[in-house]
Amino acid sequence: MAFRSVDFSLMRTKVRYFVKCYTYNQRCGISSALFMTGDQAKNNFSFISPVLDFDSKFQNISLLEKNVQLRGIPVNVHSLKRMWDFQEGIRATKKKIEEKRLEITKSIKELQKSESPEVISEIEKLKLLSQKVRQELKVVAAALWDLEGKVVPKFLSIPNVLHERTPEEKEELIHSFMDPPRKIQELSHIDIGNSLGVLKCIGPLCCYLKNEAVKFEMESIKFFVERLKDCRYVQFSNPDFVKSIVVEGTGLDQEDPFASFILGRDASDDLDEQNPNRLHLVGGASIAPFCSYFSKQLTVHPLPIKLFTIGRQYNSYPIQTKGSLLHSCQASAVQFFVGLQNCAVSETSFFDQMLAFLVSAYQDFGYHFRVVYVPAEKLASWESLKASIQMYSSYLQSYIEVGNVSVCEDYISKRLLMYHDVPGVGADFFRIVTGTVISIPEVLACVLEDPSNHKYGKLFLPPHLDNLFQMD
Template sequence: MALTLKLITLLRTVSSRCYSSPVLQHMKIASTNKFVAPVIDFAKQMEELPKLQENVRLRKMELDTDKLKSLWDLLKHMQATKTQLEQRKTEILDRMQDFKKIGKNAEAAEELAKLKLESKMVREDLKTLMTGFWEVEEKIMVSGLMIPNELHTDTPWTEDKVVHEFGRPPTVTDPVSHLDIGRSLGLIDYRDPSCFFLKNEAALFEVSSAFFFADALKKYDFMPFCNPDYARSSIVNGFGISSDQSDSVFTIKENIDKKNFNLHLVGGASIYPFCAFHTRQTVNFSSLPLKYFTVGRQYSPSSLDSKYGLYDTWQRTTNEIFILTANDTNEMMSVFQETLAMVISLYEKLNHHFRVVYLKASALESWESLRASFQMYSCHEGKYVEIGKLSISDSFICQRLLMTYQMSEKDRKRFMKMISGTAVDITKLLACLLEQRSNNADKFAMPDCLKSHWSV
């Protein structure tokens, strides 16, 4: 019992701080709340620790992999001790049954009393062990949710890679901010990142752009979808985003007693509601690939002191894409390339300079394996701005949110692969096009391909 006593003493020193994440299905027996039990292959991650550390380094993330490894080793040690205690508990019960069969005599009674005492000690040790076991396991799960996705082989390590370019960067002699242009033309009423209004041709541009991309997506067999503007913490946490990260998501109202039920304002045209629809759901293989799109609002926090105008607003109008494929890398890449080519063709119809860039590892979100970024040049800022994106997350999110498919009713469940992105961020696109107008233009020039959608 020396090993057990040593471990029990160690467990009593473990911090009693509460580590919890709504994405977890609570491990404790007393818990009645069930959410999502993410599938994270810790054994593989720890076996390939140098690979994980390189991934974290390239992404410039703050993740203590050594601490995670120590917790993992402790958990394995506790698991082994738990097995020993359970085996000893069974052995004691068997011996007690044997002595009961012998009958009542002094020697049997004395031995039975010793076994009862040892059984009580083992049960107490096991109870103490499991309390610590659940705590360490939960710490690992919470830290494990921060583990990033594996980098795709096409993801550049240190420098962005331009994979497509259309036209030449615009040249404007005296670049003016899109806000100044918008005000002078009566197109924009901007107060701060949380409040602005599009007027006249700018409002028409927003509507016509949305319908232009939506009509094209329907022709490419994308199904229109209507999403809620909100997502629960259980979904957001699956992306490695903590519920209290105020710089990543808006929290409607933090419920201290029921953090599992926190709501976040993310917008219907964002990835989270799509994932919420498929979380813990299984689809038939014959339905794949599933290709959705939606048009609507996307919400993300920024500083109220931001000076970037429409490039950094809390609310933006976007066309969002969401694709699920079978667990086949070749199929996933084929669909990714087809979708990428389709979106490129739509931007080319706008007849304005843009480029497509594979972003370097440090520019990716932790759940992204590869991102193709659609960028236009901001004449006033003197740099490229992302106006759309297409990302591969492979099966990373599907494993965390249990998004599966089956070949047949009796077949085992397999995790799907996911492609997602913003076909166009109309708010940012408008800002770029305003800054690219010639200095003497007295009105906003609507791209020809959008004019047929004015009356929609």
């Protein structure tokens, strides 16, 4: 199975026009796809009105400041607080003017029931006052929209709260299985793969798997999928594309070409670059398509909802100078997604269960690995806690992430309005536990760099994988 090139490549879509992956440096002027101000709503349809619970975020300003500092985000929390208070002051003024306008309208309607000359004169005065108030309301609304367009996107960049287990600076080792390879590998996995006839690299963006490497990919995925099914996970089918609103809803910058592949139509098509609803190539085996499915939806299915999918992950990494399976733009992977009730205790408990499941599965997989808690600086903005499953690269002399499990809390569900029904109470937000069960390129790279995994000029498949292939 090939790892195909995705940068600057043309692909056919269902609507029968071509789209092209591209990256660019200039920003196209869209302040936010997730939040629309009133003036923007005249030209663009607002799909979602996210829950902006910034009042609660600013209740503990010191905790928020520590959060962004540990994550290395260049945000002045106190300045944001002042901007938010100023915006809320204007919003309160706008509300008072609207109430005053409604009072005037109500008074006019009451006076119109009488036909006396004095009442008619009073009505005319009120109409003039109403026009003045309406003009004042337009000025205040325009000022508020302009301020919201500049301020709210900055607030949306505020990351999720950190879990108490998240280490502040360094990785925290919580589990290790077997010993790492002792011998330093002088050849990279690409050189080894070429010599074994299991890899073919064509430039920095295109690597093909061959022979035993194809078997390894198929059987590794099957190995983990069977265990997920045993735990009653339901296989799900996701699209590879999502809208900008979903990308921003998951905490990524929808204008950043290194956050996701941004798609544009072919040059022959008329594309409005100001349109906030562009497509992004993220891959079905990622969190965004799951969130896209559950966004703006009230789920009545009993929780937890336990899903997994097999597919691609697309990551818009900077182009490498030569081919590598590490940090490749495209990867075959298995992703899981769990929707939980809005309870921190239940979420942490399920995180522990899923981590124990992955540790057990990787031990049966039979290769050396370790599990660490990822420090705050390396977390995505939507992650509260992340456990990283890592294998050892004998060539790089360092550990490489091959899987993970993360806690999301209700960060994404509030932004994308992902609800579930609580019997007898009403609607409440999801809490999400998600992660990558296995990413094939990284696993294969580490396996190839360990000399004990190839014998007699061939990639050696362990018995539990080789037997599965023979059974097919």
